[in-house]
Amino acid sequence: MDANNPPPPLSAKFKDSFAYPTVKERMPSIVAGVADTAFRSKVWIKEKYGEEGSEDLKKVAGGVSKLRNEMMTGKVLIPITDTRSDVKLWNDYLREVTERDGEEPTWFVSPWLYVECYMYRRIQESVEKCNILNKFDVFMDQKRKSLLDSAQPTLILLNYLMTVVNDLDSGETSDKQKLFKQLMQISLWGNKCDLSISGGQDNAQTSCPLDQVNKLRQFILRDDLDQVWQHLSSKSPSRVDIVLDNAGFELITDLCLAEFLISAKLASSVHLHAKAFPWFVSDVTKDDFDHTFQFFMQNNSLAMDMFLKRWKGRIEDGSWVFKVHDFWTSPFAYCDMNKYMPELYTDLGNSTLIIFKGDLNYRKLVGDRNWPTTTPFEDSLCGFHPAPLCALRTLKADLVTGLEEGKAEEVKEQDRNWMINGNWAVAVYCDRIVQ
Incomplete structure (x- = not known):
């Protein structure tokens, strides 16, 4: 980035954001949904954990009710007070934001990225303060229902992948590039299943994912998948990283992509990066990953049985590595990763390709800034480039870079x-560092 042409300011104050009315309604509804989950969980929590569990549930309900009140009355954001290892990081950054902006951050006025991340950290704070329920996932029911409701498309995808893998194993597949682009697009459109954008309401995959690829290709505003293929296929099989987004059907599309990369010998290992605690309603945690395998066990399906065994083997032999890191549940843009978490930046530097999934990862890649839509994607990364990277993202926030001149105006005419x-x-790719 040219020092004489600094990046635009952080996106948004909520009031200036095109998405502001939607977000202002969505965030309180998510917090209210957590309170409702606590209320509906009273019976089974008491049966399983007794009175102490009931008291913990009251702490969760009380914490999120207080949070919602602060939000609705536009209060100043207050420090985190639980005992998680990331508390100092969050509170130090809260002071840093105050010093930078010259005022304390407040709800629906301060930059969207920070405030939205802070909301989920405060929800987790109410859980962390529990004695027994300190591992309670307040979004678990919604995520599991979404996965269950996506059972039929999941079966279609796994049956297809079973055929692909069998052909690869027998050496009968010739057009790996076509398959690669297809599975990357399936993973891309799996990102439509996002419970945070729906305010926690049902948002399961219901259509055939294979048909979807052809129907939705026209809606990809920038498609760099040929470049990604050229990069990956020109290297010896090595490490690929996938920074995961949503649990449920999207996670299954990501696992199918990971399987293809190994089976097609495009990667020798795939590192899967997940969230440290429940985040943005439907983001993947270790429990969500484990539950996906349990879901396979509960279904009478040849394909599910095959991939359950195969994927457990991947974890055991190290060709899949599942990782959790606090950075993914922090408020930082990714250009700050090397400053705050240099060991993660160094680790990602060992990758041949990093695939970032979803809207929030994209927002953090480009700093959640109001870039002109024609800004080169590599410029908008503000120097973040531990390795060649690809972002697969469906647009759910009002920022995007790397578009051709006139493309934004053309699309806006079709869809406000x-x-x-x-x-x-x-589906955008960057293979070079811009200083």
Whole structure:
């Protein structure tokens, strides 16, 4: 980035954001949904954990009710007070934001990225303060229902992948590039299943994912998948990283992609990066990953049985590595990773390709800034480039870079809400560092 041409300011104050009215309604509804989950869990929590569990549940309900009140009355953001290892990081950054902006951050006025991340950290604070329920996932029911409701598309995808893998294993597949682009697009459109954009309401995959690829190709605003293929296929099989987004059907599309990369000998290992605690309603945690395997065990399906055994083997032999890191549940843009978590930046530097999934990862890649849509993607990364990277993202927030001149105006004529409704996408690649 040229020092004489600094990046634009952080996106948004909520009031200036095109998505602001939607977000202002969505965030309180997510917090209210957590309180409702606590209320509906009273019976089974008491049966399983007794009175102490009931008292913990009251702590969760009380914590999120207080949070919602602060939010609705526009209070100043207050320090985190639980005992998680990341508390100092969050509170130090809260002071840093105050010093930078010259005022304490407040709800629906301060930059969207920080405030939205802070909301989920405060929800987790109410859980962390529990004695027994300190591992309670307040979004678990919604995530599991979404996975269950996506059972039929999941079966279609796994049956297809079973055929692909069998052909690869027998050496009968010739067009790996076509399959690679297809599975990357399936993983891309799996990102439509996002419970945070729906305010926690049902948002399961219901259509055939294979048909979807052809129907939705016209809605990819920038498609760099040929470049990604050229990069990956020109290297000896090595490490690929996938920074995961949503649990449920999207996670299954990501695991199918990971399987293809190994089976097609495009990667020798795939590192899967997940969240440290429940985040943005439907983001993947270790429990969600484990539950996906349990879901396979509960279904009478040849394909599910095959991939359950195969994927457990991947974990055991190290060709899949599942990782959790606090950085993914922090408020930082990724250009700050080397400053705050240099060991993660160094680790990612060992990758041949990093695939970032979803809207929040994209927002953090480009710093959640109001870039002109024609800004080169590599410029908008503000120097973040531990390794060649690809972002697969359906648009759910009002920022995007790397588009051709006139493309944004053309799409807006077709769809006024194109930046926030998840119906449009980018598959963008960067293989160079811009200082």
